[in-house]
Amino acid sequence: MGLRPGLPADMLYLRDAFPRERWTEALPESAAFWLQMHAGFRAQQRHMADAAARWRSGALDPHGLHGTLIPTLQAFLQHLDGHHRIESGHYFPQFRLIEPRIQPGLDLLDRDHDAIHAHLDALYQSAVAFHQGVAAQSPGASDHAHRLADVLDRAAPGLIRHLDDEEDIVIPLMVLKSGPAA
Numbered sequence: 001m002g003l004r005p006g007l008p009a010d011m012l013y014l015r016d017a018f019p020r021e022r023w024t025e026a027l028p029e030s031a032a033f034w035l036q037m038h039a040g041f042r043a044q045q046r047h048m049a050d051a052a053a054r055w056r057s058g059a060l061d062p063h064g065l066h067g068t069l070i071p072t073l074q075a076f077l078q079h080l081d082g083h084h085r086i087e088s089g090h091y092f093p094q095f096r097l098i099e100p101r102i103q104p105g106l107d108l109l110d111r112d113h114d115a116i117h118a119h120l121d122a123l124y125q126s127a128v129a130f131h132q133g134v135a136a137q138s139p140g141a142s143d144h145a146h147r148l149a150d151v152l153d154r155a156a157p158g159l160i161r162h163l164d165d166e167e168d169i170v171i172p173l174m175v176l177k178s179g180p181a182a
Contacts, residue, residue: 011105014172031174052149062141112162119155
């Protein structure tokens with residue numbers, strides 16, 4: 001997933017009508033929930049990045065990294081996969097019917113999901129290798145920890161970009177098509 005600077009202007013017409021600065025207004029419950037889910041993914045990503053940074057600085061040994069990182073990574077992988085499946089399989093098809101002009105934006109977000117899932121698979125594979133190394137008390141556990149930290153670093157920018165772009169499309173659509181009180 002190449003990192004883009006943001007969405008093209010033609011995909012931002014809804015956000016222009018309801019900009020982020022106004023997102024503190026009463027939002028439909030579905031929009032508030034969507035933002036809450038995304039905030040959770042961002043918090044998990046920050047937690048994992050912090051754990052990787054502490055590993056790299058020597059503040060955590062392999063067992064400490066394992067105990068700090070693996071439970072969060074496991075929840076992150078499971079929740080993000082499920083979230084994307086619901087979006088692509090349920091919400092995006094409905095949004096296409098509600099606002100046909102947004103189809104190119106939703107197509108872009110679906111492609112992001114595919115690219116992000118390649119990163120999720122790489123995270124999973126790296127985490128399994130790290131876990132097995134720690135469980136076996138292998139001296140190679142440190143190498144696996146470094147690889148896992150590198151995979152986390154590669155995955156983060158595209159994920160954060162996607163979350164921002166998805167919000168710029170979805171939140172205004174939910175608000176403008178259902179009204180803030182819906």
